[in-house]
Each structure stands twice: as C-alpha cells, then as structure tokens.
Amino acid sequence: GGAVDWARVREDFPVLKRQVHGKPLVYLDSANTGQKPARVIDTVDDFFRNHNANVSRAVHALGSEATEAYEAARGKLAKFLNVRADELVLCSGTTFAINLVAYSWALPRLQPGDAIVVTRMEHHANIVPWQLVAQRTGATIKVAEIDENGDLDLEQLYALLTAEVKLLAVTHVSNVLGTVNPVRDICRQARKRGIVTVVDGSQAAPHRPLDVAAIGCDFYAITGHKMAGPTGTGALWARREHLDAMPPFLGGGEMIKQVRFDGTVFNDAPHKFEAGTPNIAGFIGLGAAVDYLSAIGMANIEAREQELLAYATDRLDRTEGVRIFGRAREKAAVISFLIEGAHAHDLATLLDLEGVAVRSGHHCAHPLMQHFGVPATCRASFAFYNTFDEIDAFIAALEKVRKLLL
C-alpha cells in the first residue's frame, strides 16, 4: 500500500521543475489536463525517431512495428479499464466518444416522445450532443438534480426513469465538484428499466482503480490527456451488441473491408469506428501512460490524492472568506472555491503571478454554475505528483491575493 516514494515519483515529471513568474510552478490544474512523465514523452519521441509508419496498411518492418505497438496500446488500455480490447474504440477523447454514441446509437433510434436523462453536474460534452440528438429526433431532455453538497438526488433521478426514457448520461466523477457518483447502482436501476447508460469516465480513469465491466453500463468514455497520456487520445468502451448494431460515424480508410460503387462492406468493430489515420504516436504514448500508472498502482494513487484533498480542504476551510462548492459523500481531489467578494478570474490571475496554476471559469458546466448562482469558480485540482508543501504554497498565495483584492 503506502510504500510509494512520492518525491521520487514527482521527479518523473519534467515540467514540474519549471518556474513561472520567477516562482516555482504549483500545478493545480490536473482536472483540466494532466502532466506527462518522462516515460510517456520518451515513448512518443522514440516512435517518431525510430518506428514511424502508418498502421494497418504496410507490410514493411516499420509498418508492422507501428501496427503492433498501436494494437498493444489498445490492449493495455482495455486491461486498465477491465474490458475487452475488441470492444474498445480508440478516438480523440471523451468529446468524440460521446458524440459517437450520440450519432451512431441515439440518432437512428430516438423518436418524438422519447426522453434522455442527464444530470445537473455534466460537462458540456455530456449535454450538448444529447441536445443535438433531441433537436433532430424530437426527443426531450430531463435533468437529474443535485443537493446542496453536490450529491445526486438519487430518489429524484430514479423517479425520472419512466418508460419514455431511452438513454441516461451520467458522469462518473464531476470535474467541478469532485462528486463520485454511484454509477454501479445507477446503471443497475437503468438497466432494470431497459434504459441504455453512457458514463463519462474522464475524471475517474486518472484517479481510481476502474472496473468498467463491473459498473454495468452500456458505454464508458475516457480521455487520455487527463491520465498522463498525450492530448488527442481517448476511447469509447461499448458492449459488443451495440458496436455491431451501430452504423459507422465517419467513413474513410481503415474502417472498411471492401469498397465498391455498388456497395461497401465495413470493417468489424472497433475498426469500423476508426476511419482515417489515427493518432498513432499518441496512443502508443497512452499505452506507456497506462503502464506508468499501473506500476504506481491506482489504489496508491487514489489514497495519495485523498490525503492531498483532505489536507487542502482543511486548509481552505481555515482560510478567511473561502467558500467551497461541493462536499459530496465521496469526492475526488477537485476543489471548486471562491473568495467572497472576489472574481474567479482575478483570483486565478493573481495566483498565477505567485506560480500557482488553478483554473477559473465555468469549467464547461454552465448548468452547474446556474445551480450555484455564480458565473464562475476557481478550481484547484490535484494529482498524485502534487505535494503538501505545494498546498501550503497555494494557501499562502491565496492569503496574499485575498488581502490584495479585498
């Protein structure tokens, strides 16, 4: 369990040695994108230097090396999520993954009178695609609400799951509140009623041991850049029966078996959904990221981040004027906050001058901001490579900034 040398782990991240505005960087924006260990950077570099070729097209040595490494990365990611590799569609990220479900699963199926349930705490990536589907099919959208702590109101959610509901879209972990939703229970309730479930795993996969098969959802989306991998990588896991029934989303090379002008035969899933040249180097890098995270151990990562979260929450609670948004029963290491009387962007701008990187804004969750009646919050999000000293530096900077602003 607790045998990880976290100071040693931190050394793996070159960018964390940086200074900004003459101060040591305190990177508290990992929910936005995660930093990359040297092993991932070197893997991408090595691919371009020594193996670069396209996948699945060439029989030459480099071509087969690239294809093997790309498919090996799919296998690693599948193992990490505990799903079958042939049920894992590689794509550019969660946004693409959810849109794939929207366009290939929902659009051909939904009709006027049908309903889609989303929650108040969804990222726009898990709202807007459903609004587009609703507009085009005549389906309606129903919203599951949250309580004052940022937990889903499960009673209200289950009451929404009536006969006209065909699809339920829910995030595993909120990128704003850190709320960890009981997705296993939620998916069981949905399944009992024949409702298909889409779980947004963007903020779960980087931070906790995952067993997607055990969740019992129909679709699970992840994004690679939040889990130590390169940007432009992600995946959609889907049950085989859905993948086989879904028409392709994009057409082109790689996704076909035979093209004739009198009828084209598509490739089998997951390749059916992977038209065109993929982000080969990126996925090989993501494979290295998965190896890296697994070597530390996701349970160790979760425990470490929970310690950082508890410490930071306690220190913020003792800081004058700080309001924290989200006190969920189970929470990931994300803290949204404001200082009463100060604007989120002013706070973040002044914190940046102290070397502290936090995000400010609506965090792609307008409906959640509307719920709390604020236009924006600041968000400090932690990863296993952060330190208790950095939290002290963050609080010291916040005290200084508060005095400047008020």
Ligand code: PMP
């Ligand atoms: N859902 C959640 C909960 C997120 O935090 C994010 C990224 N901020 C996304 C979806 C979108 O991920 P991407 O931009 O990588 O497609």
